[in-house]
Amino acid sequence: MPGRYTAAEITKAMANLDGWEPDGEKAIHKEFKFRDHIEAMGFVNRVAMVAEKMDHHPELTIVYSSVSIRLNSHDAGGVTERDVQLAEAIEKYR
Numbered sequence: 001m002p003g004r005y006t007a008a009e010i011t012k013a014m015a016n017l018d019g020w021e022p023d024g025e026k027a028i029h030k031e032f033k034f035r036d037h038i039e040a041m042g043f044v045n046r047v048a049m050v051a052e053k054m055d056h057h058p059e060l061t062i063v064y065s066s067v068s069i070r071l072n073s074h075d076a077g078g079v080t081e082r083d084v085q086l087a088e089a090i091e092k093y094r
Contacts, residue, residue, distance in 0.1 A: 015086045020087050023031040024042040027059075027072035028079055029089060032094065034065045041069055056086050 005013065009055055010022045020030045034040040044060055044067055059070040071083040071091065 002005065004073070004076040004080055005084075009015065010079050017084070017087050022079070023070060023072075026078050027070050028083055029068065029070040030087070030090075032067045032069070034067070037064050038086075040067050041063050043093065047090055050093060052088045053087060054086055054089070056082055058086065058090075 005025075005077075006023075007022070007025050010028065014020055014022060014028065017028075020028050023029050030071065032040075034043060040062060044062060047058065047060065047067075047069065056073075061068040061070075071086055072078060073080040073082055077081065
């Protein structure tokens with residue numbers, strides 16, 4: 001089981017992730033805005049593919065041209081290195 005980050009470790013990790021914010025000590029999240037629904041859905045599909053390769057499954061909320069992503073490791077009960085790695089990968093697909 002991956003080691004859960006402390007609040008201080010989450011804050012440190014967020015310094016390198018533009019726009020990502022802690023959701024308490026349980027998750028990290030970010031909202032992405034797109035030109036339209038089709039662009040947002042394309043992004044979601046890219047995120048789904050990279051997440052599947054990492055065997056990690058984010059919470060995705062899609063509202064027209066906005067996509068909200070929340071990451072946590074359920075087995076660890078909070079944020080782990082896997083969440084930070086997925087957030088970093090997601091940034092490449094923006």
